[in-house]
Amino acid sequence: MAAQPKTLEYEYPNYLQDPRGIWSWLTTIDHKRIAILYGVSALFFMMVGGLEAMLIRAQLMVPNNHLIGAAIYNELFTMHGTTMIFLVVMPLELGFFANFMIPLHIGARDVAFPRLNALSYWVFIAGAIFLHLGLVRSLAGMPDAGWFGYANLTERMYSPGINIDTWVLGLLILGVSTLLSGLNFFVTIVNMRAPGMTFMRMPMFMWAMLVTTILILLAFPALTVGLVFLFADRFLDTHFYRVSAGATPILWQHLFWIFGHPEVYIMALPAFGIISEVITPFSRKPLFGYPMMAYSLVLIAFLSYGVWGHHMFATGMGPIADSTFAITTMLIAIPTGIKIFSWIATVWGGRLRFTTAMLFTLGFIVEFTAGGLSGVMHASPPVDLQQTDSYIVVAHFHYVLFGGMMMGILAGFYYWWPKITGRMLNETIGKWQFWITLWAFNGTFFPMHFLGVLGMPRRIYTYAPNMGWDFWNYFESINAFILGFAFLLFFINLVWSTLHGEHSSADPWDGRTLEWSIPSPPPAFNFVTIPMVTARDAFWVRKYGSVGAHGVAPAISGGAAAAPVGAPAEVHEHIHMPAPSIYPLIFGLGLFMAALGCMIWIRLILIGGALILMSILGMVFEYPTFGQFNPEALAESTLGLDNRKLGMWAFLGSECVFFASLISTYMVYKDRNLGGFDAMILNIPLTSFSTFILLTSSLLMVLALAAVQRDDRKWGAIWLFGTAFFGMIFLGGQAYEFTDFVLQGLKIQTNLFGQTFYTLVGFHGIHVLIGVCWLLVLAFTTAAGKIGKDRSLAVEIGGLYWHFVDIVWVVIFTLIYLMRTVKHA
Amino acid sequence: MSDHAIKNPHIEAHAVAHEEHPGPGVYLLVAAILTVLTAAEITVFYVPGLQPVLVPILLVLAAVKFAFVAGFYMHLYYDSKVFTIFFGFPLLLALLIVLGLLLLFAHLQGVLSFTIP
Numbered sequence: 012m013a014a015q016p017k018t019l020e021y022e023y024p025n026y027l028q029d030p031r032g033i034w035s036w037l038t039t040i041d042h043k044r045i046a047i048l049y050g051v052s053a054l055f056f057m058m059v060g061g062l063e064a065m066l067i068r069a070q071l072m073v074p075n076n077h078l079i080g081a082a083i084y085n086e087l088f089t090m091h092g093t094t095m096i097f098l099v100v101m102p103l104e105l106g107f108f109a110n111f112m113i114p115l116h117i118g119a120r121d122v123a124f125p126r127l128n129a130l131s132y133w134v135f136i137a138g139a140i141f142l143h144l145g146l147v148r149s150l151a152g153m154p155d156a157g158w159f160g161y162a163n164l165t166e167r168m169y170s171p172g173i174n175i176d177t178w179v180l181g182l183l184i185l186g187v188s189t190l191l192s193g194l195n196f197f198v199t200i201v202n203m204r205a206p207g208m209t210f211m212r213m214p215m216f217m218w219a220m221l222v223t224t225i226l227i228l229l230a231f232p233a234l235t236v237g238l239v240f241l242f243a244d245r246f247l248d249t250h251f252y253r254v255s256a257g258a259t260p261i262l263w264q265h266l267f268w269i270f271g272h273p274e275v276y277i278m279a280l281p282a283f284g285i286i287s288e289v290i291t292p293f294s295r296k297p298l299f300g301y302p303m304m305a306y307s308l309v310l311i312a313f314l315s316y317g318v319w320g321h322h323m324f325a326t327g328m329g330p331i332a333d334s335t336f337a338i339t340t341m342l343i344a345i346p347t348g349i350k351i352f353s354w355i356a357t358v359w360g361g362r363l364r365f366t367t368a369m370l371f372t373l374g375f376i377v378e379f380t381a382g383g384l385s386g387v388m389h390a391s392p393p394v395d396l397q398q399t400d401s402y403i404v405v406a407h408f409h410y411v412l413f414g415g416m417m418m419g420i421l422a423g424f425y426y427w428w429p430k431i432t433g434r435m436l437n438e439t440i441g442k443w444q445f446w447i448t449l450w451a452f453n454g455t456f457f458p459m460h461f462l463g464v465l466g467m468p469r470r471i472y473t474y475a476p477n478m479g480w481d482f483w484n485y486f487e488s489i490n491a492f493i494l495g496f497a498f499l500l501f502f503i504n505l506v507w508s509t510l511h512g513e514h515s516s517a518d519p520w521d522g523r524t525l526e527w528s529i530p531s532p533p534p535a536f537n538f539v540t541i542p543m544v545t546a547r548d549a550f551w552v553r554k555y556g557s558v559g560a561h562g563v564a565p566a567i568s569g570g571a572a573a574a575p576v577g578a579p580a581e582v583h584e585h586i587h588m589p590a591p592s593i594y595p596l597i598f599g600l601g602l603f604m605a606a607l608g609c610m611i612w613i614r615l616i617l618i619g620g621a622l623i624l625m626s627i628l629g630m631v632f633e634y635p636t637f638g639q640f641n642p643e644a645l646a647e648s649t650l651g652l653d654n655r656k657l658g659m660w661a662f663l664g665s666e667c668v669f670f671a672s673l674i675s676t677y678m679v680y681k682d683r684n685l686g687g688f689d690a691m692i693l694n695i696p697l698t699s700f701s702t703f704i705l706l707t708s709s710l711l712m713v714l715a716l717a718a719v720q721r722d723d724r725k726w727g728a729i730w731l732f733g734t735a736f737f738g739m740i741f742l743g744g745q746a747y748e749f750t751d752f753v754l755q756g757l758k759i760q761t762n763l764f765g766q767t768f769y770t771l772v773g774f775h776g777i778h779v780l781i782g783v784c785w786l787l788v789l790a791f792t793t794a795a796g797k798i799g800k801d802r803s804l805a806v807e808i809g810g811l812y813w814h815f816v817d818i819v820w821v822v823i824f825t826l827i828y829l830m831r832t833v834k835h836a
Numbered sequence: 837m838s839d840h841a842i843k844n845p846h847i848e849a850h851a852v853a854h855e856e857h858p859g860p861g862v863y864l865l866v867a868a869i870l871t872v873l874t875a876a877e878i879t880v881f882y883v884p885g886l887q888p889v890l891v892p893i894l895l896v897l898a899a900v901k902f903a904f905v906a907g908f909y910m911h912l913y914y915d916s917k918v919f920t921i922f923f924g925f926p927l928l929l930a931l932l933i934v935l936g937l938l939l940l941f942a943h944l945q946g947v948l949s950f951t952i953p
Contacts, residue, residue, distance in 0.1 A: 201918075229926055233933070261944065265937060316929060320940075329943050652916055660919045664926030671930030678934070679941035699878050706874065706905075710867040713909050717860055814909045818902050825898035829881045833891055 025433065025532040030591075038591035040125035041535055042110050045132050047431070049106025052136060053099050054502070059143075060094035063087045065495050068455075072488035074476040084472035085155035086145070086174075092158030093178070096278065097185050098139050100412065103420050104281035105192055105227075106132065109220050111431060113196055115526035115533065116214045118205025118542045118549075123198040123654040125589045126630050131192040133599025138184030141606055144177045154178035157470070159271070160241070162252030162263035167245045173610050176245060180606040183238050186231050187602070190665065193227030196220055198658045204649045205525070207544035211305070214524045215298055218305045219284025222312045223277055228661060229316070230273035232669035236676070237266030239770070246609065249759055249766040251676075257685040257763050261326055266672060268319035276315045278412065280308060282419025283350060286372045289426045290354055292520045293369035294361030297548055300353040307346035314343045324392045325399045333392040340390035344383065351380055366520075367441030371422035374449055378414025382407055385460070400470075403463025409456040421448075421501070428508070429515030433532045437512060440504040447497040454490030458483040523551040536586045541647070592633060598626035631788075659808045663815045670819050673774060674826060677767040682834060684764045688757040690831035694748060701744040702824050705779075708737035709817045712786075712810045715793075722800040724793055731790035731806070734813065738783040745776050768827070775823060778816045785809050857911055866908045873901050 023029075026043045039045060067087050070079050079087070110128065114121055122128050145153035154174045156164045165175050200221045204213065213221075240251035241263070250256030252263050291298050298304060320328055320336030328336075354376050363369065385407040389395045398404060421444075428436045467480050474480055518527040525542055526533075528550045546552045605619025645651060681690065715730030749769070759769045789809050792798050798805055877897045880886050886893065907913040912920050 229929055259944070265940065269933060316932075328940060332940055332943065650916065650918055652918060657918075657922070660922040664923055667923075667926040667930040668933065671933045675934045675937040679937055682945065695878070695881065699874070702874055703871065706870050707867070709905060709909050710863055713863045714860055717857070717863070720857065811910055814905055817909075818905045821898055821901045821905065825877065825894050829877055829894050830891065832887075 023534045025530065026535045027432075027532055029535065035591065037596055038129075038593045040121075040129045040589055040591055040595070042114055042122045042125065042128055043431075043533065043535075045128050046107050046111035048132050049102045049110060049135070052139065053102035053107060054505070056094050056098035056102075056139065057498070058502070060091055060099055061495055061498055063091040063094065065491055067091060068488040068491035070472060071474075071484050073485065074474050074478075074481055076473050079472075081472040082152070082155065085470075086153040088470060089154045089157050089178075090142075093142060093154065093182075095412070096158060096274070097182070098142070100278045100416050100420070101189065102135065104278065104285075104416070105189070105196070105220075105223070106135065108216075108285060108420075108423050108427065109196055109223075109281060110192075112216060112427065112526060113199055113220060114203070114537055115430075115529070116217050116524055117200060117203060117208055118525050118538060118544065119199065119203040120537050120541075120586070120588065122195050123203055124195045124658065126592050126595055127191055127195050129592065129595035130598050130630075131188045131195065133596045134184060134188040134191070134602055135599075137599040137603035137606075138181050138188060141177055141184055141603060142181035144181075144607075145174045159267060160263075161267075162241065162244075162260035163254070165241055165245075165263075166252060167248075176610050179238050179242050179245065180609060183235065183242070184602055184606060186235050186238070189227055190231050193224040193231075194658055194661050194665070197224035197228065197661050198654050200224070202648045202650050202652060202654055202657055205542050205544050205549075208549070208649070211302065212544055212547045212549070214284075215287035215301070215304055216281075216284035216524075218308050219280045219287070222308045223280045226273045226277050226280070226312050226315065228665040229668050230270045230277065232665055233266050233672045234270035234274075236669060236672035237263055237270070240266075240676070243759070243766065243770065247759055250763070251766060257683040258680065259683070261323075262676065262679070264323050264326065265319070266676075268322045269316070269672070271322065272319045273312070273315045275411070276311055278416050280311070282375065282416045283308070285419045285423040285426075286354065286375050288524065289368045289372045289422045290357050291548075292522050293364045293366055293372070294358050295364075296357055296361045297523070297551075298353070299356035299359075300349070301547065303349050304353050307349045310346040311343060314339055314346070318343060321390055321395070324395045337390050337392055341387060344387050344390075347383055351376060351383075366425065367436070367438055367445055368422045368425035368520075370442065370445045371418050371425065374445065375415060375418035375422060378410055378418060378452070382410025382412075382414050385410065398463060400468055401463040402459040402467045402469060405469055406456050406459035406463060409459070413452060413456070418448075421445075424501075424505075426520065427526075428505075429519050430526055430531045430533070432509050432512075433515055433530075434508050434512035435515050435519065436508045437504050440500055440507075444497050444500045444504065447493060447500070451490045451494035451497055455487050455494055458487050518550075523548040525550050528553065536588055539586075590633075592630065594626040594629040594633070597622055597629070601626060653804060655804065655808055656811070659811050663811065666815065666819075670771075670774075670822075673771045674822065677771050677827060680763045680767050684762055687762045687764075688752075688755075689764050690768075690827070692752060692755065692757060693828050693831050694751070695828060695831075697744060697748060698824060698828050701741050702820065704737050704744070705741050705817055705820050708734045708741070709814050711737060712813050716803065716806050716810050719793065719798060719803045719806045720800060724796055724799050727798065727806065728790055728794035731786055731793055735783050735786035735790055738779055738786065738813075742776060742779055742783065745772065745779075749773075771827065772823065775816070775819055778819070782809075782813050782816050785812065857914055858908065862908060866904055870901055870904055873897050873904075 026041055027047075036044060036048065039048075066079060067084065070076055070084055070087075110122070113119075142154070152172065152174050154160075154177060156170060156175060156178070160175070160178060163169060165179075200213075200217055210218075240249070243249040244251050244253070250258050252258055252260045254260070287298055287304065317339040318336055320332055321340045324333055324336070358373070385403070389398060389404070389407060425436050425441055428434070462480055462483050465479050467474065467478070474484075515531045517530050519531075520527070525538075525544075528542065529538060542549065601619045601622025603619070604622065605616045608615030608617075608619055641653075645653060648654065650657075711730045711734040715727050715734060718724075718730055719727035752765075757765050759766050786809060789798065789806055793806070877894060880890060880893050880897070906923070912923065
């Protein structure tokens, strides 16, 4: 360990000490405490997912085994995948590490939207519990259709129990949580960086998280749409994925993998970021090829949207589509290779310190590279066709997800635990854990390559003897149990070290980034004074006082000279942190009840809805600066832009993909309609009138904004009421149109046209309805004199949403109504 | 959040500049243009002679309307270009997703056939 730097001992309590009590944790909006909540929850689910994995291996240990049976085996592999992805890897990377580290890395006191951060957590908990409702056996067991939930296995006809309902609704809830986190972190990184921290001075973990949040914002909407269709099929008897109705289950695969492949990088990129941070202090060198590392992240993210088809080679997309997806998939190997070579070059020639964190980092590089190489192999369609659904695929994705992501996560634990808890994790136990993990991981998953080549398919609960699979399955299972033991060591280490471990200084690793400049654990407000960043590796430069070429701190070995961060204790008195709030928890509870109501008792939906509404209004009005222009915050922001406005634009960007998925479905199903009602039923004169009404409402909205901006509250309120009124006229027209269609016999279940039309136009209508409610709140508040020039931002943000609803309608009116006669859309 | 803001005069001036939105006159002019464009769309729909070019005309008109609302009512034309990037990239991605799915399904249905020479 490096010579310990002189650290500043703050006179204030750290974030764990003050405030105390369970209530303070239930109402916390401190990003560090929320990170702890995420971490504890995810570690709990890691145990659950790990036990599921070991039960799977126990079942496969010997041929013709009936230890748990086929039905429970299906539930186990479904929930193992779902749990590990949505309840372990993502919450640990995003909820735990990113939540804790983003503000510390960029020199901020919290995330952009602290209440939203807490809300994301409680919604996550609601979704996680919901996914496990099937543990109550009377509710028909756990989901059992795979983490990918392929249609039409998930249709009510083939999965009549409510176990798939819990999966659909659970994932929808978790999607909300992830989207909100993504939006929050995106705005935080873009607009809350400390002065001087340009994009090219950000720690690489911040680059990774920035790109990850973009992936989240633009990938999850496709999954949401796919799940909404599945929900409709199961609850409303529609046929989005039913071949007999003219539809195709291939649509699910497209929507799922448009989300699913970026999802792989949503899990991979944070791990890339973590090891990029860990590798530098333990190599005593700056990160090699920083700019290319950053650009590679961006390129990986961009390409990840164009590779979803490689999961679908076996569906028969045709040679052009197969070739396109094969090429884009192989192209991804280039930026990924740049990263791998950069990590190796960082280590090369360095003065290495083989701490546990470094060992896991090196383990990551080796194992992830192995997984990546087999990935390139799958990118070739003819090869993939031989490997699809065999154990070689299971080997591949475990090398990526465990050998890559989990190793990265473990490296992060050993690296940042001292900062998070103020205690060092035990290095001896850690090194034992690493070597056992390395052995057992390869022992468990490497032979799966052989089993795949020998023809063993995935997802079979047992197999006949003498297929040539017996030995390797036995070998894998033994190693899986050893792997479980390695994780037992990890949990013991976490608990023991947190209670009895060596106290950590502020900078135990001689770190390079800003989090090491503040005490371990940090105070609630993180930084006494917002740091001024003058170079990449900001803390290193402050410690050693020089900036090398291109702003990179030179590699200097030896101990730190001094930790320079300091300020008079009385400064603390002037730092105002947002107050805690119980409403995020109430929101999560409401969402849980509303989802439960869909399955067992419909009145719960109303109760849940009321709780959600109450919590939203509570959060809006408890916030003292609601919509208020804050020149100080604006001056502090990196881009000189308001976080709330940035957040709204990021949200609208996400909505683009949501509506694109809905519109695509309408258009691809337009010609697959099996007869009966079609687009010719659409009432053009009525809709033309509605279109004029909606466009006019947008005019009234900007007039309202102009009035409020000149502090004319009377006309501001009048125009806002007018906008809401025109919105209601539009909704009335839509209600008339829908009623007329239903009376003519066109229901949502009638045919493909009915279901795609009602879903698309209905979702737009829901957006209009939300907009009208929002406008009425704004109008009444303005009429009461609460919104004037100083709070015009509230009207501007509401207006952005309203205009977006308007431009979506511009597209719908053209593509759905005016092009109703166009075939082969 | 903090009482120790590090003031950046450049940023403050920058931020104030973004508050300069157009007045009601511009909004009314845009509304008039949107009305005319919508009327043109409906007209094109009802004129039999324009049916062969219905799709391109409607797509262009819709794109222009979209641009006017986004540019003037949502102030992208006046505000920071950051917002345009935030909205433009997802919009491009959304268009590519629509296009990609249309092509893939067109091939699936045999409407569009690809052959490798």
